[in-house]
Amino acid sequence: MIEIGIVGKPNVGKSTLFSALTMHEVPIANYPFTTIDANIGVGFVRVDCVCHEFGVKDNPRNSCCIEGKRFIPVKVIDTAGLVPDAWRGRGLGNQFLNKISMSDVIIHVIDLAGSTDIEGKPAPPGSHDPLEDIHFLERELVMWLYKILEDNWHSLEKSYFHRKIELSQALYSIYSGVKIDIQHIESALEKLDLKNKKPSSWTREDKINLAKYILINSKPILLAGNKLDIPISEKNLDRIKDAGYNIIPISALAELTLRKLANDGVIRYIPGDSNFKVINSNAITDRMEKGLTIISRLMQKFNGTGVQSLINYAVFKILDMIVVYPVRDPNKLTDRDGNVLPDAYLVKRGTTLKEFAGIIHSDLAKNILYGIDVRRKVRIKSDYVLRNNDVISIVTVK
Ligand SMILES: Nc1nc2c(ncn2[C@@H]2O[C@H](COP(=O)(O)OP(=O)(O)OP(=O)(O)O)[C@@H](O)[C@H]2O)c(=O)[nH]1
Ligand SMILES: [Mg+2]
Incomplete structure (x- = not known):
């Protein structure tokens, strides 16, 4: 499974982002070093499922499909905050950097509102320049x-x-x-x-x-500008963009709030949607309503909370992955047990059919005869280079 490491200085919202992505309850608080050990969980990328195109009702097994949106799992690791010179053992030191050593991509969370100083201590919004936080991290990792x-x-x-x-x-x-x-x-x-x-x-x-x-080259870093819901953040976002950085703006808190409310049946919200709908207005307090108004405004402007876009960007733009759906029966699109479009795999663009067979099972790669491109209903050879959204069936010697 693809692994995504979340890093950044203390108190910028790493655990909030982790929690929003994985729905794991982890300690979140407005002081540095709330997280003292790494949290590991499963988050999901969201793509348009091919079930609509094929006009079938699917029963996913390694992923899930909500109203035609396929959610494919990725491993997410939340780490303790890094302070300058952590590599020498400052703060909680570098031992937890080892926790992200197997990550394929690193998300560097920064506090866009500048509401935390360089060590992560709470400060009034706007009092710290988030641009300063970008460089130190690369040096720590190096x-x-x-x-x-x-x-x-x-x-x-x-x-x-x-x-x-x-x-x-x-x-x-x-x-x-x-x-x-x-x-x-x-x-x-x-x-x-x-x-x-x-x-x-x-x-x-x-x-x-x-x-x-x-x-x-081996550990690409993606910048996530968090706390977008705090008014000053937008100005800082523009400044960071003007300085030439590629940064995805997010509000981890907004996403976490929406996912919790959706879980509780108060709103309808599918992760990554650009809006939400209240379905149980009786459960909404005045305070919640205020919060939801801010979130709604933010979502209109940024087409969502940014959290799903962030994880999708990491997987599809940075790691250049594609989605492939293997099936056993090319006519019914089922596996051995009759599940329709059971699996969605994330594979690197450029992967061949034979390599893909090896990812599923080493025996499959050994015994492969050819594949079937289910969409075009044609045979494909072992060296066929897979394309995004391919639905394929692998035919073996026995
Ligand atoms: N306004 C706002 N606050 C946020 C957002 N995300 C996180 N916070 C707040 O920032 C504070 C720190 O959040 P955490 O998720 O604990 O931060 P962390 O980076 O994991 O911190 P450490 O574990 O100490 O390194 C908490 O008070 C959160 O509620 C956000 O998107 N908007
Ligand atoms: Mg934390």
């Missing part, structure tokens, strides 16, 4: 990767000099606990002119540059 390298330097040199292991391979094993691509290590060595430079002569700067290259 230095975290750098520290892993430094901590394992001795074993790297041993592998390289005594065991004659190739440099890229030796580096790759040092980073075995961090999900990175070996190609990224190879291209980093090439690009940074380190390929033929003996590790014993690498400078600190060489090591930091390598860590930076690996981070940028």
Whole structure:
């Protein structure tokens, strides 16, 4: 399953976002270090399900479908707040950075309202410039990767000099606990002119540059501008955009409120909708009504609370995933048990049919004969490159 790590300085709303995405109850409070250990849960990307196009009523198994919207699970990890120099052990230190080491993409939450200082202590809205929070995080992550390298330097040199292991391979094993691509290590060595430079002569700067290259290529960071419901946030959002950053504005609190009210049957709201409808007005207090008015205004302007767009952006724009629906019976679109369009898989664009078979089950990849493109009703070969929303059936030797 794709993994998304949520990071940021303390008190910016990471746990609120996590809770809104996963509906897990986790401690949320207006002081730094409310979260002291990582929270792990399941959130969902939202796409238009193909059930409408095929005119069928589906029974999803690995995902769910609400009124033609398919929700596909992704793993979400909420971490404790990071303060400058966390990599050296400040604040709660870097131990929890290891918790996001397997993440495919990192969401960096910042407080758009500037209502928290650089250490995450509450401050009046507008008193802190959120632009300042953007840079420190990248450095923390780079230095975290750098520290892993430094901590394992001795074993790297041993592998390289005594065991004659190739440099890229030796580096790759040092980073075995961090999900990175070996190609990224190879291209980093090439690009940074380190390929033929003996590790014993690498400078600190060489090591930091390598860590930076690996981070940028293996752990893309997406900025989430939170607390959009606080009036000053919009001004800061424009400033951050003007400074050239790609940032998705969100109100995690608005999303969490809507999901809770929908769960309680007070409103009708499907995550990611651009509006909601009150269905039990008796349950609405004056205070709630005030809150809902603010949320409604925000949703009109930004086409929703931004939370679903954020997670979709991370998966589809940054990770460039597509959705593929495997079925066993190409006519009925069912699995072995008769479930219609049972599964929706997120796979990297460019994945071939055979690779996809391997993702489902290694035996399937071994025994594949060909596939059937259910939409076009044609046979497809093992090397067929899957397209978004493909519904395919895999035919095997037995
Ligand atoms: N107005 C507003 N407040 C928010 C929003 N999201 C979170 N908050 C508030 O910000 C404060 C901190 O929220 P948390 O979710 O605990 O923040 P955190 O980043 O997990 O904090 P730590 O665990 O301490 O690092 C709480 O008072 C939340 O209610 C939002 O979208 N709008
Ligand atoms: Mg928290």
